[in-house]
Every structure is written in C-alpha cells, then in structure tokens.
C-alpha cells in the first residue's frame with residue numbers, strides 16, 4: 001500500500017471530505033460508490049467496481065435482477081443448458 005500525504009476533515013453532515021486533487025488522481029466523481037474497509041486503526045476507501053458475482057472479474061458486466069454477471073459467465077451458463 002502506498003502512503004499518501006492527504007489530510008481530510010469530516011464535514012458537518014458526518015461524512016468524509018476527499019480533497020479534489022485526490023479525487024482527480026483516483027478518477028473519483030461525485031456520487032461514485034466507495035467500498036470502506038476497517039482494520040483496527042486503518043480505514044481504507046476503495047473505488048467500487050462492478051464485479052461478476054460468479055467469477056469476480058470486472059469486464060463486460062451486465063446487471064441482471066440486481067446482480068452483476070459478466071458476459072463470459074453468461075455464455076458458460078448458456079452452454080450448460
């Protein structure tokens with residue numbers, strides 16, 4: 001993990017403000033979902049990327065009934081029918 005010298009404050013709405021430079025560096029836009037991980041005193045924010053529920057890949061994702069499935073898994077499932 002690369003340490004970065006960004007300091008942020010909590011806002012009055014009990015959120016965390018990410019500096020504009022950091023958002024630009026990480027290509028994070030307003031309303032982009034972020035995954036939050038906590039490990040004792042370490043807080044990790046991770047860009048939320050759509051992943052296939054079956055193989056965990058991030059390419060060619062299609063949402064079906066609220067779940068993300070990749071086109072490769074869809075083709076594999078079709079071949080089993």
Ligand SMILES: [Zn+2]
Pocket residue numbers: 052053054055056057069070071072073074
């Ligand atoms: Zn898949």
